Amino acid sequence: MRDDIRIPRSKENDYTPEMATERRKFIEAKTGEPMTLTGQYTIDTGVLPGNIENFIGICQMPVGVAGPLRINGEDAQGDFYIPLATTEGTLVASYSRGMRVITESGGVTTTVVEQYMQRAPAFLFDNAREARAFGEWVKENFDNIKAAAESTTSVGKLKHIHQWSVAKSRYLRFNYTTGDAAGQNMVGKATLMACEWIKRNYPGGANYLLSGNMDTDKKHSHLNMLHSRGKRVIAELTVKKEVLKAIMGVDTKMLAKATVLANTGALMAGAAYNGPHAANGIASLFIATGQDEANVVESHAGLFTHELQDNGDIYLAVTLPSLICATFGGGTALPTQRECLNMLGCVGKGKANKFAEIVAATVLAGDISLGCAVIAGDWVSSHDQLGRNR
Template sequence: MARAESIPRDKDNNYSEEQARRRRTFITEKTGAELPSLASYSIDPQVTQGNIENFIGCVQMPLGLAGPIHITGEHARGDFYIPMATTEGTLLASYSRGMRAISESGGVKTTVVKHSMQRAPVFLFADAMQAREFGAWLVSRFDAIKAAAETTTRSGKLFEIEQYPVANMLYTRFCYTTGDAAGQNMTSKATFAACEWIKANHPDQPRYILSGAIDTDKKHSAMNMIQTRGKRVIAEFTLKREVARDLLRIDTAQLYRYRQIAAVGALQAGSAYSGAHAANGIAALFIATGQDAANVAESHGGITYGQLLENGDYYWSVTLPALICATHGGGTGLPSQRECLQILGCVGTGKADKLAEIIAAVVLAGDVSLTSAVLAGDWVSSHDALGRNR
């Protein structure tokens, strides 16, 4: 069998309009697909270097605005209009309704309570005792290991090495703060430098694998629900009883009863998220702002909590323990994505926590609206009116 023809490339200037057009022509000849929409874009192909290979064009994703939502966070403060990219009809209308309910109840308070991005090497030994002694050595040499790791980065800071001994191995998680970057690549490079220092300086020169898989990169895990990956963010507000009645057409006592029922259902299903849905809002914001969309797998896990107050109001919170987002690096510098970050006021140094608080607030708004729609019987009718059901 003849070998299939390779995708056209230019080793000297592969990110040019000429090369993009050459590859579009190539795939049209191979498949018969015409590509006028993919070929219609406003960015310079050169700016995609480092974000994609074999560039041929851009997929145009519908982008809309939801909001406003009033946020009183540590970093995000004020009224925000939220750019969300999606192909799901009713999504922005639903989120906007949740945002209105939150705003009319006084707004949402947001807090980033922990930062921790990991790479998780595993060290291999002859027996369990040797692994245990190595763990004690890691503790005693932490400052030197930290210094070795941080030679590779200006913003990454190693603050802890978690240890999980199993059999004749020591699984570890090297935990960092990463500034405005998401930090997966940063922590990989830093941890590799640290492990090489360990191997050179420990008497046994231990063998290691850079990831023992308990960093759970782009996978949901119970470990991250407890220990944090990326940012642990909490969004909370008190839904006023009259707002619930007049805007959402539900009663807060009914809402609290449903929270109990839904918690049992989520437990039976083994759900990663105990509320209505976190992934919708996170995905729409991630796509709009240039985040790594695969990080939705980790970021959507979380816990919702409700408390019926004596006056009939309802305290409602969302905790996202593994929210991975950035305002620097990755796709955040691409023109369209940067414009969406500008809408949110999240361009510049020190804005990653602000973005995280906004995302958590948006997730809470989505829960408010969808949960209420399920209880009020609006779930199907809203999709009939605005979505693809029509």
């Protein structure tokens, strides 16, 4: 590559403010844009290795706060103020309104049911019977495979391996727990070690591809709805009819009817989520707290459930079967992201489940608010008032 088109880099230290300045000057020379505001930041660039390459500056995004949100979880307990990074007007106000409904109804109960992270290699044989025999051998040698995988990590634990035969291939899906980390890189390394052990020890050897794409990394899949990738977390509460009427101006019976219509529409469309908008709250909270934003595509899928009670109150629940989040690793240690995690009390060991409960509770608040706004007719008017740059 010609030197005049190569992005400037330093072999000694590529994360200094001087190198960022040099690259902005390079971009200005090539595009005419000086990137002046992008180059204004307060963080120490020494914290960036492992999070970015060819650093030129900071993309500043507004962060608002919604709440209070009362959570009666196993790990998240109390009233929380939720940081949401977004450029969509009305979003923070809407989530705050839903949180008020939850809080005045006594709070949302949150439960992490299970949690796994996967890597799914594919093994290739000469025919289907060989692939089937290999699958049986894997079952018989699980303990040795587990030991090989866990030799790469002090945190990750291999729990079980799902298997499928297709033609002359055998797909394996390794399921790990990963502590407070999301764990994609952790389980990739562990599975590589396990596959190499299999290759050395399986009679006649075994050829494999480390990912046969059944891990569905950064992609939604129905498989993840059934076999959780990340954390399967449920947020549920019974909303009092008086609270919903007073705050939202909506009757619980009308909300129940509207939810049936919405369920049918989502079914016809083949939507990954049948509630109003799980991705909004997840994306905003993910960006604010340094999560891998691409995981929104897996994390937002789920089920919104309702049941009208005999006394007119309404039971509502959000089930997120593949919420991929972390309180350790990735962008969670960056300065502003760490501040947002800290305001949630989610910094330190053993806080990943707490954070997952907060995310699910936030999604439910947003669904209550938007669902009621559509019924009450103030969905468009709210966006017109708060969501337009005039």
